[in-house]
Amino acid sequence: MDRKKIAVIGAPMDLGQNRRGVDMGPSALRYAGLIERLQSIGYHVDDMGDIPIDRPGEVSEEKTNLKNLGEVIKANELLCLHVEKAVANGYFPLVLGGDHSIAIGTLAGVAKRRHQLGVIWYDAHGDLNTAETSPSGNIHGMPLAVSLGIGHEKLTSIGGFAPKIKPENVVIIGARSLDEGEKAYIREHGMKIFTMHEVDRLGMTRVMEEAIAHVSNGTDGVHLSLDLDGLDPNDAPGVGTPVLGGISYRESHLAMEMLAEAEIVTSAEFVEVNPILDERNKTAEVAVELMGSLFGEKLL
Known part of the structure; x- marks a missing residue:
């Protein structure tokens, strides 16, 4: 892949x-x-626009709490x-959400071209719920589970195959709000996870060194799936499910710099x-600054 070509794909899902x-x-x-x-860093950027999102219609006849x-x-x-096409054409796909349920489609598209995909899940939540374990029925709490082949068949089969990824190739970073079903899955499969306890105790440098080696x-x-609620709400207030005690702005920059x-x-x-x-588009500006670090932007 030519890392100088980025395809920006908007997914305005709510x-x-x-x-x-x-x-x-x-x-x-x-x-x-x-x-x-991104252009100032030296990348050729094609903004592919946003995919269309249908609004909810009549209540589905399917019996589900999803x-x-x-x-x-x-x-x-x-x-x-869209993602598969971008990868096939030699682009780095950069998807803009939207809620985290869009990761289902992103990972499906990438995994069609990469068959042993590593995943860094940078998030306050595990997103490992299913219809049975979810307290809310909100699908944005399920994309990692779906991509691992767990959950509603119509979700896990998106793209025509399942699973998209394997638990041993995933690292979760920044978790501090996990439901009981998620905890059980993590323990059962021995998934690599750095909760905020590990981030505080080990420091972000060691966390990222271990995460990079693992994935x-x-x-x-x-694939990097970064939910802005992984950051502390003081640094990223514009998120739907904020959780106090998150990763700092500076720690997140260090993480992106190490990935670069x-x-x-x-x-x-x-x-x-x-x-x-x-607050005055603060969270979006933070996200763009983190993307700059991820794509190699340097102070000197």
């Missing part, structure tokens, strides 16, 4: 959760100067096609920017 506004995330990120920032299931499936199938061992690419130096990331998404809940 149906994977309850709080409106996150559908404006891609626009907020562009308004914060994302395209110009909210807006049909619309979420349709959007992620479309996103999968690059035997993989043919690494390792040169292992082959696709990425930044999700859950909600301008309605934000």
Whole structure:
């Protein structure tokens, strides 16, 4: 892949959760100067625009507690096609959310071209719920589980195959809010996870060194899925499910800088920017600054 070519794909999804506004995330990120920032670093950037998202129609006849299931499936199938095409054409796919349910489509598209994909899940939450374990039925709490082949068959089969990734190739960073079903899955599969306890105790440098070694061992690419609620709400207030005690702005920059130096990331998404809940577009600006570090921007 020519790392100098980036395809920006907007996924203005707000149906994977309850709080409106996150559908404006891609626009907020562009308004914060994302395209110009990447171009200034030396990348050729093609902004592919936003995929269309259907609004909820009539109540589905399917008996499930999963909210807006049909619309979420349709959007992620479309996103999968766009991401796969970008990878096939030699681009680095950079997907802008939208809520985190869009990771289902992103990972499906990438995994069609990379069969041993490593994943860094930078998030306050595990997103390992299913219809049975989810307290809310919100699909944005399920994309990692779905990508691992767990959950509703119509979600796990997006892209025509399952699973997309393996638990041994995943690292979760920054978790501090896990449901009981998620904890059980992590323990059962021995998933690599750095909760905020480990981040505080070990420091971000060691966390990232171990994470990079883990996801690059035997993989043919690494996907970064960064939920802005992974950061502390003081640094990223414009998110739908903020959790106190998160990763700091500076720690996050260090994490992105270390990923840039390792040169292992082959696709990425930044999700859950909600301008309605934000302070003068602060969270989108933070996200764009982190993307700059991820793509190799340096002070000197």
